[in-house]
Amino acid sequence: MVDMLRHPRRLGAALAVTSLLALSVWTSAPAAGTTLPADPAAAATPPNVILILTDDLAWNLVQYMPQVQRLQRDGMTFTNYTVTDSLCCPSRSSIFTGKFPHDTGVFTNGGTDGGFAVFKGRGNESNTFATALQAKGYATAMMGKYLNGYLPADTQGGSLPYVPPGWSDWRVAGNGYPEYNYDLNENHTVVHYGDSPADYLTDVVSGKGSSFIQNAVAANKPFLLEIATFAPHGPFTPAPEDLTDFPGLTAPRTPAFNKLPANAPGWLAGNAPLTAAQKTTIDTNFRKRAQSVQAVDRMIGDLRADLAASGVADNTYLVFTSDNGFHMGEYRLTSGKQTAFDTDVRVPLIVVGPGVAAGSTRPEIVQNIDLAPTFQRIGGADVASAVNGRSLLPLLNGEPAANWRTASLIEHHGPGQDADDPDFQTAKAGTPTTYSALRTAVYTYVEYSTGEREYYDRVADPYQLNNIAATLSAARLAALHTALDALVNCHSQSACWTAGHVTA
Incomplete structure (x- = not known):
């Protein structure tokens, strides 16, 4: 057993026997209220779905991830x-x-307008892609990170540690950011992991994910697997074998590095140039981030090998993405997120799967609201009219998209955060005031609760260093406001789809 603990993939195989006991749960009826109407177009053998969701991974880390480049x-x-x-x-x-x-209703990580409590309290857990696919007979697994404020031992008023609806196999941590000394809620049982190399969290969930795939295939079940890593979120902890990787690596010095945009909004305008010490810290942390995604990259390779060995690679969609980006030195900010700059909101989305053309790219405006309806359509489930997003399957199938949306919406509440929030940021890291933003293929337009505005022409100004909102005509600003307001106030798929077709 000690040898297995030092080799998570062997441990995953050993867990397979235990996990098989849970397969009977997968064949039981879904929780009340989660069943969706049958889709007659569903495939005889529904495709599997794997979502690899990283934490704070920006585009500038992909160059250090060969398995992700292989996905591309x-x-x-x-x-x-x-x-x-x-x-x-x-x-x-x-x-x-x-x-x-x-x-x-979730705008922040906690308090009255965010976090797990608000997500659950507003009934969101009963209407996820997991509940939809479980209702269609899928084995569903969630591993790694769930939502801020979720605690593995919390019973939520029940008799056992809480597992949300929709998940057949649940192995989720609370504070897994350090990658060691954490608890997992493993199907209503809290299991503690320590500080040995075998306890490194990314490797642990990789092994458990492999076990889940093997069991689902053995049971002839279509499956949905989400592995949500804590990497590369701070404190940027690499796996033991990666601690010395990339010696001398420094953060990218783009034109935006240590540069204040012209006509910057008030929350940013007072930022002084980065000090030598701050630059050194940024470089150190960037190197650690590159190191910490190596385990994620290996996990992707291992999971793809499992799919191939199990004979289901050709019938599985594997989706790689991040919950948000990360700035490191851009705009005179230290390390953080939360802004409407592309460093923070534009992140990787890479998909392999049935009918997806190798080496292809799509320039359409897509968002994370599109993932749930995509997964549901893959599994033959209907998409509720209250969903704001749109299935990406037509794009994945290579279909023309002449009428695709032209704008995305970003919404943020700020600047307050609890001091114990793992995403707590100082003003130097970036604490933007409440804003909503409109992003098209060519510009970014931001309205702050203070009345300030930003407009960046990303064709002429790709690094967003010249806010030209003050130069726009009153008519142009009015049109932008109207377009943004329509997205902020849309509450259905049809309304949000219409509002996303911006001509301003």
């Missing part, structure tokens, strides 16, 4: 994919439900 060669890369809020809990809430923050 083998599948489709979306070049204009953005999140609804560059913050963990709001973004993950949108992913689970296909809804904007203004419909999930």
Whole structure:
């Protein structure tokens, strides 16, 4: 057993016997209220879905991830994919439900307008892609990170540690950011992991994911697996074998590094240039982030090998993405997120799967609200009219998209955060005031609760260094406000789809 603990993939195989006992749960009826109407177009053998959701992974880390680059060669890369809020809990809430923050009610990581308590309290857990696919007979597994404020031992008023509806196999941590010394709720049982190399969290969930795949295939069940890593979120802890990788690596010095945009909004305008010490810290942390995603990259390779060995690779969609981006030195900010800049809201979305053209790219405006309806349509489930997003299957199938949406919406509440929030940021890291933003393929437009506005022409100004909102005509600003307001106030798939077709 000691040898297995030091080799998580062997441990995963050993857990297979135990996990098989849970297969009877997969064949039981879904929880009340989760069953969706049958889809006559569903395939005889529904495709499987694997979502690899990383934490704070920005585009600039992909160059250090060979397995992710292989995904790009083998599948489709979306070049204009953005999140609804560059913050963990709001973004993950949108992913689970296909809804904007203004419909999930989750704008922050905690308090009265965010976190697990708000997500659950507003009934979101009963309407996720997991409940939809479980209702269609899928084995469903959630592993790693759930939502901020979730605690593995919390019973939520029941007799056992709480597991949300929709999940057949639940292995989720609370504070897994350090990658060691954490608890997992493993199907209503809390299991503690320590500080040995075998306890490294990314490796642990990798092994458990492999076990789940093997068991589902053995049971002839279509499956949905989400592995949500804590990496590369701070404190940026690499696996033991990666601690010395990339010696001398420094953070990218783009034109935005240590540069204040012209006509910056008030929350940013007073930022002084980065000090030498701050630059050194940024470089150290960037190197640690590159190191910490190596385990994620290996996990992707291992899971793809499992799919191939199990004979289901050709019938499985594997989706790689991040809950938000991360700035490190850009705009005179230290390390953080939450802004409407592309460093924070534009993240990787790469998909391999049946019918997905190898080495292809799609430039359409897509968002994390599109993932839930995509997974549901893959599994033959209907998509509720209250969902704000749109299935990406037509794009994945290579269909023309002349009438696809032209704008995405970003919503953020700020600047307050609890001091114990793992995403707590100082003003130097970035604490933007409440805003909503409109992002098209060519510009970003932001309205703050203070009345300030930003407009960046990303064709002429790709690094968003010149806010030209003050130069726009009153008519142009009015049109932008109207377009943004329509998205902020949409509450159904049809309304949000219409509002997303911006001509301003």
